[in-house]
Amino acid sequence: MKTVFLFLAILFSTSIGYAQGFLKTAGTKIVNAKGENVLLRGIGLGGWMLQEGYMLRVYREAQQHRIRARAEELVGPERTQEFYDAWLKNHTTKADIDAMKAWGFNSVRLPMHFNLYTLPVDKEPVAGRQTWLEKGFAITDSLLAWCKANQMYLILDLHAAPGGQGNDLNISDRDGSKPSLWENEAHQQKTIALWRKLAERYKNEPWIGAYDVLNEPNWGFEDPQSDKNGLKEKSNVLLKKLMVDITKAIREVDQQHIIIIEGNGWGNNYNGILPPWDKNMVLSFHKYWNYNNEQSIAHILRFREQYQVPVWLGETGENSNVWFTEAIRLLETHNIGWAWWPLKKLGSNNPLEVPMNADYQAVLDHWNDPKKPKPSAEQAYRGLMELANSTRFDKNIYHKDVIDAMIRQPFSRETKPFDANLVNGNAVIPAVGYDLGINGEAYYDLDTANYRVSDPKKNTAGNKGRGYRNDGVDIGKDDSYYVSDIETGEWLQYTIDVTQKGTYKLKLLVSAENANGKITLLLDGKKAGNELAVPAGKWQALDAGSITLSKGKHKLRVLAGTGGFNLKELQFSK
Known part of the structure; x- marks a missing residue:
């Protein structure tokens, strides 16, 4: 009888769910x-349905019932309930x-x-x-x-x-x-x-x-x-x-x-x-x-x-x-x-x-370190509600x-542009806009993941800055994001789309604590220009000379012959 019913369900149902069945x-x-x-x-x-404390960056008394109780201490039971109702509705x-x-x-x-x-x-x-x-x-x-x-x-x-x-x-x-x-x-x-x-x-x-x-x-x-x-x-x-x-x-x-x-x-x-x-x-x-x-x-x-x-x-x-x-x-x-x-x-x-908000950060600062100032009820309420809405x-x-790392990269060595990276006269390409793809194809980084269970010494690898992107590449931030802590042998690849052919001046916006860094540029696999010495100091534009670009897409690699520097921008001017 079950077989007959299943056959009829498949035959007559318009639901794909029943077509595929249990x-x-x-x-x-x-x-x-x-x-x-x-x-x-x-x-x-x-x-x-269940907040684990670390997801909210709560690291002390981090069970959900404790988070809720501490919210009640700040804003009262009614407003805490409002927060949780909004959380369940929006999340x-x-x-x-x-x-x-x-x-x-x-x-x-x-x-x-x-x-x-x-x-x-x-x-x-x-x-x-x-x-x-x-x-x-x-x-x-x-x-x-x-x-x-x-x-x-x-x-x-x-x-x-x-x-x-x-x-x-x-x-x-x-x-x-x-x-x-x-x-x-x-x-x-x-x-x-x-x-x-x-x-x-x-x-x-x-x-x-x-x-x-x-x-x-x-x-x-x-x-x-x-x-x-x-x-x-x-x-x-x-x-x-x-x-x-x-x-x-x-x-x-x-x-x-x-x-x-x-x-x-x-x-x-x-x-x-x-x-x-x-x-x-x-x-x-x-x-x-x-x-x-x-x-x-x-x-x-x-x-x-x-x-x-x-x-x-x-x-x-x-x-x-x-x-x-x-x-x-x-x-x-x-x-x-x-x-x-x-x-x-x-x-x-x-x-x-x-996204984080400043008012919720004030709540976190107090929760994670009670010695820090307790936010007012109004500030805490604003922070919690903005968090729930966010x-x-x-x-x-x-x-x-x-998503690219999970869906495409396990089965493909192909690289893809992270951003459009159009070069049409003057253009600035952020250093963090390197290509999408696996390590060794879109970029090369020496410490790429956290393997602390297999090897306790390998517990900090990956993006040290923990922001913007999730590859092995380290990313820092001041007024904007930049690639940080570049080591010897590491490189970044950028697919650039040239809409106006011609000769372009290229500058790299770099910073370094010491004047040891060396950079080599590769255009479509061939060396472009001379090796560049990175000076010590805060952000400064390093003149990479001129490169001739035909119309269309090109792959530009920035290779650290010697590391010890940061990279923020690639600046093109025709």
């Missing part, structure tokens, strides 16, 4: 209803999902905070009963509608479980003074009931891609003192039991959807958890700050082959474009789908950046270099 597992693959391999390329909406909208589709993604991971769907255990009017809140379900319904309109899969992820699922407190908004998920049976029963409720609501939605039942558990069951995050845990008995119980509750109402499980130790410790107990199950793992080589994913590949189960990288990111490109190339070589983290925050190493898509700063 995702399911087939051996080591995730497939659609046609049996076609589906490689999930997605982004997690971190910071929306993720249809415009964000439309953009993700246009960029080339096919899936979205929603990190859910339980308290938008149900009351905390200690606030339930009747102990043991579940009070359901419409707000979280309504937000999820809207997000699902936007995903369906774009033919994108939505993966539901319980990011903050009742009581909190780990000792990394910020991830799950856990209050460390209260019993955790693992120390309170009522928390566990609420978690199970929530998943049953979600499955009941979305059981007939084919654009729900899967249920990611518990994000990054990190708990030391056997040795809570010296292994508090469960990295060395051998049995994981309570973790497995809870995930089995969640699976049973889901399957009571929903036989269709994939169930995704995560190991202990932030998603990677599967000791005692396997083999899978459901025929439609996917193993998730998380990957941060390690090398992008076969060894880094060997454990999950081994599980995939041993248990004939698909695997999925449910969370990764927070690094440079070089690392992003390397990771995606590695993953897709092995047919492993992925969800990047996050779509937006305060910071430039994600597709969208939430989370809106049309207020975000779009980082096309991040």
Whole structure:
């Protein structure tokens, strides 16, 4: 009967969702209803339902409930509620999902905070009963509608479980003074009931891609003192039991959807958890700050082959474009789908950046260092509300270099212009407008990514200035952005578009602490002019002589024969 119904749905439905059907597992693959391999390329909406402190640049008392309490101390409960209402309304909208589709993604991971769907255990009017809140379900319904309109899969992820699922407190908004998920049976029963409720609501939605039942558990069951995050845990008995119980509750109402499980130790410790107990199950793992080589994913590949189960990288990111490109190339070589983290925050190493404002900076200064002045209630309110409004898509700063590094660069050595770089008489090309492309093709930089998990010494690599672009190239800022800390052997390539042929004078705006720097120019692969000596001093225009340019596009490289200088502009005059 199910086969007949599926056939009729495919035959008569005009919805592409039903044409592709529910995702399911087939051996080591995730497939659609046609049996076609589906490689999930997605982004997690971190910071929306659940604020992790670092995304707001809060580094002290950084759980969401503490951030909220401290906001109430500054502006009062009513204005704090106004801030959170605006945050939820603005942070993720249809415009964000439309953009993700246009960029080339096919899936979205929603990190859910339980308290938008149900009351905390200690606030339930009747102990043991579940009070359901419409707000979280309504937000999820809207997000699902936007995903369906774009033919994108939505993966539901319980990011903050009742009581909190780990000792990394910020991830799950856990209050460390209260019993955790693992120390309170009522928390566990609420978690199970929530998943049953979600499955009941979305059981007939084919654009729900899967249920990611518990994000990054990190708990030391056997040795809570010296292994508090469960990295060395051998049995994981309570973790497995809870995930089995969640699976049973889901399957009571929903036989269709994939169930995704995560190991202990932030998603990677599967000791005692396997083999899978459901025929439609996917193993998730998380990957941060390690090398992008076969060894880094060997454990999950081994599980995939041993248990004939698909695997999925449910969370990764927070690094440079070089690392992003390397990771995606590695993953897709092995047919492993992925969800990047996050779509937006305060910071430039994600597709969208939430801009800072001066009033909110005053709030941060006080929160991160109580010795600094406390902002007035009015200043704090202005800062918080402007921050909430700046989370809106049309207020975000779009980082096309991040998208290019994720979607195009893993599969192409081609370079593309970052800006138009028109040369038509007098022209100024910012040094930070070097080409888009992989390291070694669009530019060459010596320290390109953060690999601190694999090598603690490599924990500061990438763009030292952490602004404007996210490549390995270091970028600083005074009155404008510039390329900083240029080392010997590094180079930058600029695709210039000459609309008026002729001979042009070229000057480079440089600065240096010492007069050691040497620059060589290459035009379309050939040396142009003599080697240039960089003088010591603040910004000054270094005369590079004259170059003859025919009409059309040319590639100009600025090579540091000897480093130790900064570069702000390339100045052309005919």
